[in-house]
Amino acid sequence: MRMLTRNIIRFIVVVLVQVLVLDNIMLHGYLVPYFYLLFLLLMPFETPRWIQLLAGFLLGLSVDLFENTPGMHTAATVLVAYLRPYLLNLLAPRDGYEPETYPRIHYYGFSWFLKYTLALVVIHHFALFYLEVFQLRDFFSTLLRVFLSSILSTATIVLSQFFVFRE
């Protein structure tokens, strides 16, 4: 129960931080850190998959509504929510994840968290940016934006772990 309220509060916080603060930060005109993905990253290991999918859907939809984009963030976050368990399996330490732990730096170390974040952020940005352009004409300029934005988003998410979301 406490876990549930905590996640709901975190959901609201990341969406508000994203749309009210970070959307106003623009580097070189069109790079923006997509920090809100943090919510999906921090969901407990044992969350049922259908809840993860629905949470991803709601998260993307909320950001879409604020940003006036039709469905692009939704498509990207649902994809991330679907792939996350597979990635967690892939990155699992030799004896699996301990019970009572969460996917955080605090439990699994900096390099594990960095790999985990970077992989999901790249998947998310790939889907998002190509859906936004919706054509392959600007393939390479979009690719560049995917990678630059991925670095920025990953840095924002990882840094936030040291400052705000430590618990």
Added chain:
Amino acid sequence: MRTLLRFIQKYFNLLLFLILEAIAIFLIVRGSYYQQSRFVQMNRQITGFIYDRVDGTREYLSLKKVNRQLALENMQLRNRVEQLSGSLDTARVLRVHKEPYWYYYVPAKIVHNSVYKQYNYITIDKGKKDGVFRDMGVISDQGLVGIVLESSGNFSTVIPVINRDFRLSVKIKSNNYAGILFWEGDSPLYAGLSEIPFHVELTVGDTIVTSGYSAIFPDGIEVGQIASFSLESGNFYDIRVKLFTEYQSLFHINVIRNYRQDEQINLEQNARR
């Protein structure tokens, strides 16, 4: 039946994933219709309200700059009044039309703005209650901004030049050749201009203004300057235009209401028939 149930049970997550993605893709493909749906109109009221609250802070922090801009604009307008009042004395104005003005300006504030996406939108704090409706032009003291896409009671969404769906007829000020202004999606500082034929003489720095063909803008509103041009694709120039409006720092804008817009559009439609 049982096998079907077992199948669903086994692939439940995959099915759910596919359904949710299908909804998202559906929203993307419907694109512009989505902008007009009632759901989004309602949502615009809510997000508009939240943005409005937060913007109070931003507004306060930028007071100094806004003050300076307004003072400058004020000065320019005063000069215009002085110039025009001279000619008013000599000319008698006949009022033929019911409406006293041709164009009327509704001042508005931007409550939400994006510049880094492919499909950028601006939300402003004036809507139907203030006489702001679909297809009205939006300008700032710097120049052209965009066109109203949809309005609810208190808010409106504007499609700015820096949106890939944006198209507007503009002309080169010095020789009146008209072309189409569009955005290539790369930088919020530049737009493209097409359909200027190869025999027109261009110079870097030529001013681009609205053509007034569309009944949305009066003619002669400044858009930008030619930054570079080339003649690669045969009969028409590829022109890059440096926009006068700085979207990143935009805050106060004016919506243009054209009292004769309906008349012009009706006439043109009848003629086409």
